[in-house]
Amino acid sequence: MSAPYAHVIGDPIAQSKSPLIHSFWLEKLGIGGRYKSKLVEATGLGSYLEKHRHDGSWIGCNVTMPHKQAILPHLDVLDPVAAKLGAVNTVVRLEDGALKGFNTDAGGFLEPLVPALKTEHLFRMARIIGTGGAARAIIAALADNGFTLVVAGRNPAKVRALLEELAPEGEHHSIPITHFAEPTDFDFDAREGCFDLVVNASPLGMEGSPALAFDWSHAPPGAIAYDIVTNPIITPFLEGARKAGHPTIDGLAMLIGQAAIAFERFFGAEPPREYDDELRDLLTK
Structure with a gap:
């Protein structure tokens, strides 16, 4: 049997940074595996999976747009x-x-927040912009960790x-995205003992897309400030947050975090996270 291999599949797929991340970890660990991107169109999703489920060297694939929900009927079991x-972003061949x-998106998103989440808070609130696949994971993850959501x-x-659907308990709120665009004179009360997040879970601010209109008087x-966009790494949203004095988390945090969970499922080894700074340098070149 040849060396184990995995793919990341989607359409388009050339922009994916997953091959760089997984190949970096494989090399550091000396594991004889391969991880590459593969263009899979919507009409070819079923045939791709049927072909590879019979290949003993294929250990699975990561799944990106537009297949995260379309892949569900083709799978035998769901975590x-x-x-x-x-929604599924990781498939493992048993x-x-x-x-x-x-779905490793929720775990990847939460990873940089774990130290803060270990602290008891009087109140946790997250303002989340977006309703796509990543937003679904973020909504569920934060609701499960005691956040009131806007x-x-x-x-x-x-x-x-x-x-x-995802957070039926709790007093959560839905608002139009334009709500955050204009300044507010709201006088926030004392936030001692509170944990506040503002999350861009949308593609706004991504290269080629309009910037997210968010006035930091709402924070x-x-x-x-947490932005899941990875290109550019420092988005207008994060630039605005820094100018307003807010701590920030960029999209590479979630990208690397979710990849780490998938890597262990694929290759049976923990990725060498002591090299995260080196990996970040590679991802930003």
């Missing part, structure tokens, strides 16, 4: 998190050829439906 979210779907999207009715003092 509970993936089943709850209704020994009998069965295909199991996972979710903004172009269609508030869609936002409300998402909250009812409480000390709120962490």
